[in-house]
Amino acid sequence: MKLLELKNVTKRYGSLYALDKVSLGIEKGEWIAIMGPSGSGKSTMMNIISCMDKPTEGQVFFDGKDITKYSRRKLTEFHRDKIGLVFQQFHLINYLNAVENVMVAQYYHSMPDEKEALEALERVGLKDRAKHLPSQLSGGEQQRVCIARALINSPELILADEPTGNLDEANENIVLDLFRQLHKDGTSLIVVTHDPEVGEVAERVVRLEHGKIISDKKNSGFAE
Amino acid sequence: MNKKHRMFVRMVLASLIRRRSRMIVALLAVVVGATILSGLGLIYYDVPRQMSAQFRSYGANVIFTPSGDSYITDDEIKKAVSVFPSDKLEGYTPYRYENSKLNNLPVTLAGTDFSSVLKTSPYWHISGELPDGNGKTLVGKKLAEKFGFSTGDSFSMLNSFQVTDDTDLSVIPDYEIYTDPQTGEKYCDHMLDLSLSGILETGGPEEEYIYVTLDDLSALMRSDRGCDLAEVSVAAREEELKGYLDDINNGSGNLTAKPVKRVTASESTVLSKLESLVLIVTAVVLALTMICVATTMMAVIAERRREIGLRKALGALDSSIILEFLSEGLVLGAVGGITGSLLGYLFANTVSMNVFSSAITFRPLLIPVAIIVSVAVTGLACLIPIRSAVDVDPALVLKGE
Numbered sequence: 001m002k003l004l005e006l007k008n009v010t011k012r013y014g015s016l017y018a019l020d021k022v023s024l025g026i027e028k029g030e031w032i033a034i035m036g037p038s039g040s041g042k043s044t045m046m047n048i049i050s051c052m053d054k055p056t057e058g059q060v061f062f063d064g065k066d067i068t069k070y071s072r073r074k075l076t077e078f079h080r081d082k083i084g085l086v087f088q089q090f091h092l093i094n095y096l097n098a099v100e101n102v103m104v105a106q107y108y109h110s111m112p113d114e115k116e117a118l119e120a121l122e123r124v125g126l127k128d129r130a131k132h133l134p135s136q137l138s139g140g141e142q143q144r145v146c147i148a149r150a151l152i153n154s155p156e157l158i159l160a161d162e163p164t165g166n167l168d169e170a171n172e173n174i175v176l177d178l179f180r181q182l183h184k185d186g187t188s189l190i191v192v193t194h195d196p197e198v199g200e201v202a203e204r205v206v207r208l209e210h211g212k213i214i215s216d217k218k219n220s221g222f223a224e
Numbered sequence: 225m226n227k228k229h230r231m232f233v234r235m236v237l238a239s240l241i242r243r244r245s246r247m248i249v250a251l252l253a254v255v256v257g258a259t260i261l262s263g264l265g266l267i268y269y270d271v272p273r274q275m276s277a278q279f280r281s282y283g284a285n286v287i288f289t290p291s292g293d294s295y296i297t298d299d300e301i302k303k304a305v306s307v308f309p310s311d312k313l314e315g316y317t318p319y320r321y322e323n324s325k326l327n328n329l330p331v332t333l334a335g336t337d338f339s340s341v342l343k344t345s346p347y348w349h350i351s352g353e354l355p356d357g358n359g360k361t362l363v364g365k366k367l368a369e370k371f372g373f374s375t376g377d378s379f380s381m382l383n384s385f386q387v388t389d390d391t392d393l394s395v396i397p398d399y400e401i402y403t404d405p406q407t408g409e410k411y412c413d414h415m416l417d418l419s420l421s422g423i424l425e426t427g428g429p430e431e432e433y434i435y436v437t438l439d440d441l442s443a444l445m446r447s448d449r450g451c452d453l454a455e456v457s458v459a460a461r462e463e464e465l466k467g468y469l470d471d472i473n474n475g476s477g478n479l480t481a482k483p484v485k486r487v488t489a490s491e492s493t494v495l496s497k498l499e500s501l502v503l504i505v506t507a508v509v510l511a512l513t514m515i516c517v518a519t520t521m522m523a524v525i526a527e528r529r530r531e532i533g534l535r536k537a538l539g540a541l542d543s544s545i546i547l548e549f550l551s552e553g554l555v556l557g558a559v560g561g562i563t564g565s566l567l568g569y570l571f572a573n574t575v576s577m578n579v580f581s582s583a584i585t586f587r588p589l590l591i592p593v594a595i596i597v598s599v600a601v602t603g604l605a606c607l608i609p610i611r612s613a614v615d616v617d618p619a620l621v622l623k624g625e
């Protein structure tokens with residue numbers, strides 16, 4: 001059974017089809033890049049997968065269950081237990097320091113554990129920045145805190161919308177290395193990007209245009 | 225406290241401390257509210273006490289008069305005042321009035337107890353000194369002017385009476401007997417030498433009297449017939465006072481006790497007016513505090529919509545969001561309540577010192593009450609803003625808008 005399956009998903013804004021009968025299956029442990037020009041529906045698709053948005057038509061199955069029919073409460077549980085979100089704008093809580101921001105995810109998931117949270121920060125190379133507030137961190141550092149927060153509860157699926165959009169090349173490489181590691185650990189990854197370099201390192205690349213999938217292929221150069 | 229609770233406290237405190245510039249307005253509102261309320265509360269509870277003291281200083285609030293045509297004796301007065309608890313009895317002063325003559329002009333002589341007279345008539349303004357014993361006198365201002373008296377002067381009061389064979393002259397220390405040449409009747413002129421200690425100014429009929437001690441008056445009149453009235457000052461409010469007076473009047477005594485209407489009645493009128501004033505001010509202050517806290521919390525929550533959305537996307541239940549924001553509000557209420565109750569005490573004390581020139585009693589109960597009220601008020605004020613926090617849709621917030 002596929003981890004995630006979109007069946008004829010359509011999202012319409014008035015007469016505009018942000019997604020048009022999209023069907024897509026994702027295996028457990030797969031690393032997928034979703035690419036396409038601006039306005040092609042990448043974020044829309046991501047929001048539907050993460051249940052931040054409901055499709056106009058179609059279904060989304062996670063572990064065989066139709067998550068579009070979930071109640072608010074079930075959705076909350078789904079967010080908490082199954083997925084880790086990496087945002088382009090980081091969305092760190094500005095009055096909590098790095099390690100506390102990671103612990104917030106633990107807090108809602110199960111039990112906060114400062115030691116574990118520090119380990120997660122160490123994984124993203126930020127151990128010595130643990131007590132800094134977001135405003136005292138660079139964009140790249142904030143993005144890494146955001147990633148540490150997304151992976152702290154070992155989610156089955158990490159969803160990242162333009163995770164490198166705000167980063168310079170050095171920071172981008174750090175983030176991509178982290179994705180490689182997560183992939184090696186068996187985490188499924190869906191990464192939205194319009195950056196070809198980020199697309200290249202993924203296992204599989206899905207291209208969108210005008211809300212439709214125009215290509216879906218394994219990356220020939222993918223190094224396991 | 226497990227790790228989860230610790231993290232909760234850490235988040236709430238971090239939010240309050242690291243975002244203090246935002247919370248300060250709400251905190252200030254709570255502090256000001258709590259200050260005014262606890263200050264008013266303290267004044268409100270202390271004022272009746274202060275006020276009674278103030279009103280008493282405008283004179284006695286009870287008067288004893290003889291029940292029939294007779295007079296009241298010292299023993300009867302003592303028995304009657306024993307009805308009042310000793311800590312409530314401020315003082316009592318007996319008065320005996322006699323007509324006499326000075327330089328052939330009729331004057332009223334009043335015998336009294338100078339040691340307690342200021343307790344029942346504190347408004348007496350005396351130039352010179354209050355007499356401190358027999359042979360000394362206090363003279364009303366008008367009378368002093370009429371006779372051209374000033375302090376330090378001496379004069380004699382004269383009491384003439386017919387002497388018969390039965391007259392006991394041994395009680396009179398200083399007298400002269402002469403015979404009326406026409407009728408052959410014998411008369412005794414009894415003198416009372418007085419030195420003028422002070423001149424009394426009251427703006428009332430007292431300014432026409434000559435005050436002497438009861439002993440001097442008894443000696444001059446050759447009888448200790450008792451008093452005409454006694455003024456009593458009691459530290460009790462109307463209802464309570466009425467109880468005591470009933471006790472006295474229902475007793476077998478020969479005297480009638482009456483409240484002095486003017487003072488006690490106005491006392492309770494002022495107090496009940498004050499009561500409604502305090503209630504109105506309390507309601508207004510509570511409402512203003514709530515409005516201020518509510519608007520601040522609204523702004524805080526609007527500003528933190530993204531954070532709320534994020535928390536929800538991380539799996540926060542509505543109940544956790546409510547708990548977090550409510551706790552922030554409640555901590556604010558508690559801190560504001562403690563600060564406000566202490567400031568309120570200072571405020572009440574300052575007012576009391578200025579208005580009544582006496583310190584206010586600090587009531588320890590004030591602190592918990594102020595905390596509970598502030599917490600309840602902030603909690604209530606947070607309800608609507610928190611509803612809007614619960615309504616935040618994680619999607620809208622996180623989709624990058």
Ligand SMILES: Nc1ncnc2c1ncn2[C@@H]1O[C@H](COP(=O)(O)OP(=O)(O)OP(=O)(O)O)[C@@H](O)[C@H]1O
Pocket residue numbers: 013016017018036037038039040041042043044045194
């Ligand atoms: N809430 C909305 N209301 C109306 N139209 C919307 C809304 N959200 C998205 N759209 C439209 O849907 C289309 C797809 O938008 P989407 O955000 O998915 O694009 P994208 O591929 O993520 O683009 P970008 O690379 O610029 O982020 C766009 O034409 C956009 O204008």
Ligand SMILES: [Mg+2]
Pocket residue numbers: 042043044
């Ligand atoms: Mg987008």
